[in-house]
Amino acid sequence: MTRNKLHYVFGLCLLVIGFLLILSRVKPFAIGAWKVKNVDPLADIRVTEPDTAFAELDSLQRDSTFQKVDSLAKVARKGCPVGITCIEDYSPDSTGIRNFVRALSHIKEKHNAVRIAFYGDSFIEGDVFCGSLRDTLQSVFGGEGVGYVPLTSEVAGFRTTIKHQFENWKTYSLISKKDSTVTVELGPVGFSFVPQEENWVEYKPTHHRFLKTFNTVKLYYKNQGHASVEYTLNDTITSTEELKTSDKLQEWTHKGKNIEAVRLAFLQPDSLNLFGASFEAREGVYVDNFSMRGNSGIGLYKIDDAMYTDFNRYRDYKLIILQYGLNVVLEDSMNYGRYAHGMIKVVNKLKSVYPKASILLMSVSDRSSNTSGEYKTMKAIPIMRNAQRLVAERTGIVFWDLYEAMGGENSMVKMTEGKPALAAKDYTHLNFKGGRRLSGRMAKSLLYELEKYNKKK
Amino acid sequence: MLGFDIHKLAEQFAYHADEPLLFNSGFFLFLFTGFIWVYIILSPMQRPKLIFVTLFSLYFYYKSSGGYFVLLIFAAVVDFTLAKWIHASTDPWRRKFFIVVTLLINLGLLGYFKYSNLLYESFCFVAGKPFEPLDIFLPVGVSFFTFQSLSYTLDVYRGTLKPVDHLVDYAFFVSFFPQLVAGPIVRAADFIPQIYKPTIVTREMLGRAIFLIGCGLFKKAVIADYISVNFVDRVFDAPALYTGLENLFAVYGYALQIYCDFSGYSDMAIGIALLLGFHFNINFDSPYQSRNIIEFWRRWHISLSSWLRDYLYISLGGNRKGKLRTYLNLMITMLLGGLWHGASWRFLIWGGLHGGALAFHKYITERVDLSWRGWRIAGVVITFHFVCFCWIFFRAPDLDTVGQMLAQIVTHFKPQIFFDFIAGYKGVVLLMLLGYALHFMPKRFEFSAEEIITRLPLVGQAACLTAVIVLVLQMKMAGVQPFIYFQF
Numbered sequence: 045m046t047r048n049k050l051h052y053v054f055g056l057c058l059l060v061i062g063f064l065l066i067l068s069r070v071k072p073f074a075i076g077a078w079k080v081k082n083v084d085p086l087a088d089i090r091v092t093e094p095d096t097a098f099a100e101l102d103s104l105q106r107d108s109t110f111q112k113v114d115s116l117a118k119v120a121r122k123g124c125p126v127g128i129t130c131i132e133d134y135s136p137d138s139t140g141i142r143n144f145v146r147a148l149s150h151i152k153e154k155h156n157a158v159r160i161a162f163y164g165d166s167f168i169e170g171d172v173f174c175g176s177l178r179d180t181l182q183s184v185f186g187g188e189g190v191g192y193v194p195l196t197s198e199v200a201g202f203r204t205t206i207k208h209q210f211e212n213w214k215t216y217s218l219i220s221k222k223d224s225t226v227t228v229e230l231g232p233v234g235f236s237f238v239p240q241e242e243n244w245v246e247y248k249p250t251h252h253r254f255l256k257t258f259n260t261v262k263l264y265y266k267n268q269g270h271a272s273v274e275y276t277l278n279d280t281i282t283s284t285e286e287l288k289t290s291d292k293l294q295e296w297t298h299k300g301k302n303i304e305a306v307r308l309a310f311l312q313p314d315s316l317n318l319f320g321a322s323f324e325a326r327e328g329v330y331v332d333n334f335s336m337r338g339n340s341g342i343g344l345y346k347i348d349d350a351m352y353t354d355f356n357r358y359r360d361y362k363l364i365i366l367q368y369g370l371n372v373v374l375e376d377s378m379n380y381g382r383y384a385h386g387m388i389k390v391v392n393k394l395k396s397v398y399p400k401a402s403i404l405l406m407s408v409s410d411r412s413s414n415t416s417g418e419y420k421t422m423k424a425i426p427i428m429r430n431a432q433r434l435v436a437e438r439t440g441i442v443f444w445d446l447y448e449a450m451g452g453e454n455s456m457v458k459m460t461e462g463k464p465a466l467a468a469k470d471y472t473h474l475n476f477k478g479g480r481r482l483s484g485r486m487a488k489s490l491l492y493e494l495e496k497y498n499k500k501k
Numbered sequence: 502m503l504g505f506d507i508h509k510l511a512e513q514f515a516y517h518a519d520e521p522l523l524f525n526s527g528f529f530l531f532l533f534t535g536f537i538w539v540y541i542i543l544s545p546m547q548r549p550k551l552i553f554v555t556l557f558s559l560y561f562y563y564k565s566s567g568g569y570f571v572l573l574i575f576a577a578v579v580d581f582t583l584a585k586w587i588h589a590s591t592d593p594w595r596r597k598f599f600i601v602v603t604l605l606i607n608l609g610l611l612g613y614f615k616y617s618n619l620l621y622e623s624f625c626f627v628a629g630k631p632f633e634p635l636d637i638f639l640p641v642g643v644s645f646f647t648f649q650s651l652s653y654t655l656d657v658y659r660g661t662l663k664p665v666d667h668l669v670d671y672a673f674f675v676s677f678f679p680q681l682v683a684g685p686i687v688r689a690a691d692f693i694p695q696i697y698k699p700t701i702v703t704r705e706m707l708g709r710a711i712f713l714i715g716c717g718l719f720k721k722a723v724i725a726d727y728i729s730v731n732f733v734d735r736v737f738d739a740p741a742l743y744t745g746l747e748n749l750f751a752v753y754g755y756a757l758q759i760y761c762d763f764s765g766y767s768d769m770a771i772g773i774a775l776l777l778g779f780h781f782n783i784n785f786d787s788p789y790q791s792r793n794i795i796e797f798w799r800r801w802h803i804s805l806s807s808w809l810r811d812y813l814y815i816s817l818g819g820n821r822k823g824k825l826r827t828y829l830n831l832m833i834t835m836l837l838g839g840l841w842h843g844a845s846w847r848f849l850i851w852g853g854l855h856g857g858a859l860a861f862h863k864y865i866t867e868r869v870d871l872s873w874r875g876w877r878i879a880g881v882v883i884t885f886h887f888v889c890f891c892w893i894f895f896r897a898p899d900l901d902t903v904g905q906m907l908a909q910i911v912t913h914f915k916p917q918i919f920f921d922f923i924a925g926y927k928g929v930v931l932l933m934l935l936g937y938a939l940h941f942m943p944k945r946f947e948f949s950a951e952e953i954i955t956r957l958p959l960v961g962q963a964a965c966l967t968a969v970i971v972l973v974l975q976m977k978m979a980g981v982q983p984f985i986y987f988q989f
């Protein structure tokens with residue numbers, strides 16, 4: 045008869061637990077790039093102590109205003125009703141958002157377009173955030189059209205607010221690899237699209253309620269040669285028009301009605317740079333999505349002043365929103381002083397080139413990482429948020445705390461793991477559902493400012 | 502050294518809706534150690550052992566589903582009683598009546614908890630009403646234990662199984678915790694005779710158990726969990742953001758992930774049952790090695806496919822009612838089998854695709870000679886890719902996503918990013934390679950590995966298991982890889 049080894053099972057369990065307890069005394073170490081972490085089988089039932097091991101403070105954190113920045117926020121949001129993450133106004137005379145809300149309140153009388161330039165990184169690409177913000181604002185104030193669209197896009201297939209296809213283009217951007225043999229002037233969004241032989245780009249509207257057809261189509265370009273645009277509407281009528289030759293940014297407009305498809309091709313494009321297209325109709329609000337994957341925001345400083353001002357002559361922005369920071373936060377670094385100084389320069393530049401616009405800086409969103417087997421907010425996130433708040437305070441613009449609007453600490457974990465999921469599995473980016481929720485909160489905050497303005501009037 | 506928090510310790514024992522008790526959790530190791538200590542003491546005494554294990558199983562179920570453990574007791578009492586009545590009665594109509602009652606109760610339970618929302622949604626769609634999902638909690642494992650219980654009443658009805666005498670024996674079978682939450686679906690006919698045998702764990706059983714638990718942990722918590730979070734889920738969430746090449750690899754990745762997830766958990770269940778002296782049948786037999794779709798279904802989730810064959814396909818008439826009926830029966834079996842996996846029309850499509858393929862294969866093999874050697878390799882490749890294609894329907898959140906993935910693969914393949922892809926997803930690619938390599942390895946390697954483990958002294962066995970656990974913990978803490986895009 046075989047011997048019964050049932051009691052070995054108990055021994056096995058005890059041995060495994062014993063080994064694990066011994067291993068829990070081993071300090072973390074690294075083998076090459078692989079970091080071996082401490083293993084603690086009893087971690088779930090230990091008393092947790094607050095983590096005080098902060099990195100060395102840099103100049104920003106020694107700055108006296110930075111240390112008070114939380115109380116500054118409290119003052120700025122005094123009287124804010126429950127349920128709204130109020131905009132914090134750091135302008136000297138509390139008129140940071142006035143240009144924008146005034147334009148909104150006159151929209152019905154003046155029948156004009158109120159445009160918002162939404163600068164950001166991959167967080168807003170594909171219109172994840174802007175799409176529903178635009179939809180909400182257009183449902184309140186009118187407007188039909190998606191606004192600015194680039195000529196080429198990495199996320200054309202993902203974006204649901206316009207159908208977009210293209211071929212034979214070279215794309216240069218603030219963050220693309222530098223090629224010292226070519227000097228390409230970047231446009232006001234940080235991109236420059238250079239048409240190649242047999243280039244074409246095609247746009248079609250989608251089924252979203254305010255985006256069903258095209259009316260006015262615009263192009264922004266700089267043409268120093270003899271280029272012309274060949275455009276085909278609804279796959280049938282093709283026309284050609286010469287583009288203005290100039291060393292300044294120019295606008296080309298085609299006014300039509302209920303267009304179902306636009307196909308553009310550029311002829312003799314030797315000295316032609318395209319910067320973007322735009323689709324709009326009538327009065328109302330237009331949210332221009334200027335997303336650029338991997339951008340920290342700092343690069344906006346490098347764009348020529350004239351580029352911005354010439355562009356703004358046509359667009360007349362009333363609100364500039366800046367959404368950055370995700371590409372700067374690092375797991376182990378708590379020093380964002382240099383970044384804040386860089387952004388202060390950027391904001392001051394934007395203030396001078398968009399003089400009639402309100403400038404709103406939104407904080408970095410919550411982002412989680414997994415360092416101990418559990419997803420938690422990255423320690424750097426609230427520090428980055430406060431550094432950004434300091435930028436707003438120093439430059440006297442308005443600030444919106446997205447981190448808080450999301451729900452603060454560990455909100456990204458809830459969004460990613462919730463049902464339905466509101467964010468992607470990298471615990472960093474939103475999905476369309478999450479974008480709808482958060483842009484709704486932003487719209488609420490903006491509308492609250494309008495309400496306050498109308499009451500004061 | 503940090504102290505212990507007594508509240509946190511108490512919390513561990515309570516029910517948490519979002520944290521089912523899994524075999525790969527740390528808490529289970531401690532709980533099981535305590536359990537096995539009592540189990541060894543009680544093992545010579547038949548009835549106390551059964552009562553103790555049943556109570557533990559109910560607690561185990563409570564940890565995952567809260568108060569719904571009552572459901573388990575209810576199912577056990579009802580099926581035990583009805584099976585007794587069926588056995589005792591000689592009147593065929595009475596017997597028919599009782600079997601219909603047990604079918605209605607078991608399938609009713611399953612239907613209510615699992616499919617109410619799907620039916621309601623379809624109703625709203627047809628009636629043009631807005632759909633607000635009903636708030637119905639899906640108790641863990643309900644699909645498994647209802648099928649398990651049905652195998653008992655149906656076998657008693659067919660006269661192939663004698664009913665058990667005591668309710669405790671039956672409750673022990675239905676609630677037995679190793680297979681309770683995620684299978685395999687253990688047949689009453691295989692399991693109940695084991696209840697009355699003495700509790701014996703041989704050296705071979707112990708070795709095999711440790712081998713299976715180790716493999717299961719590795720498959721589930723290392724391969725499946727890592728490639729899903731770091732690659733597969735992302736692509737399925739937004740396929741248009743990725744090239745066709747990445748989409749294709751995500752499909753291959755998912756095929757590996759679902760196999761590792763499912764078979765890994767089955768392996769752990771089989772291993773844990775072995776540690777308690779119970780034998781379960783093998784549930785997955787390297788299914789992607791199959792040369793045709795029929796073979797695939799003989800090697801994939803065997804406990805389910807054989808259940809469907811014996812209780813559904815054969816009950817429908819199997820292949821005894823003419824050719825057309827055979828095809829129809831196959832289709833019905835696979836459609837319902839698809840729906841068993843979840844309440845969505847996508848699973849129905851998935852089942853339908855497999856049903857169609859099975860019928861097609863039957864049709865072809867009756868007419869064409871497929872014994873040529875070249876067919877074998879081609880058969881493996883074709884079968885694997887067909888199964889992968891069907892997985893897209895299984896995994897994608899909706900049919901739009903399925904369309905997007907296929908469109909990306911067909912029109913935006915971009916093979917030039919292949920080397921960037923490998924460099925960017927080193928960990929994922931390595932694990933996928935390793936996973937498939939292990940899967941396609943000949944059986945004898947597995948046997949020799951198992952034998953090596955069996956021959957080791959207990960300390961060595963414990964060290965091996967600890968090594969896997971440490972690897973699992975390290976992977977869990979590895980941190981999420983940031984998104985990478987190769988579109989341009």
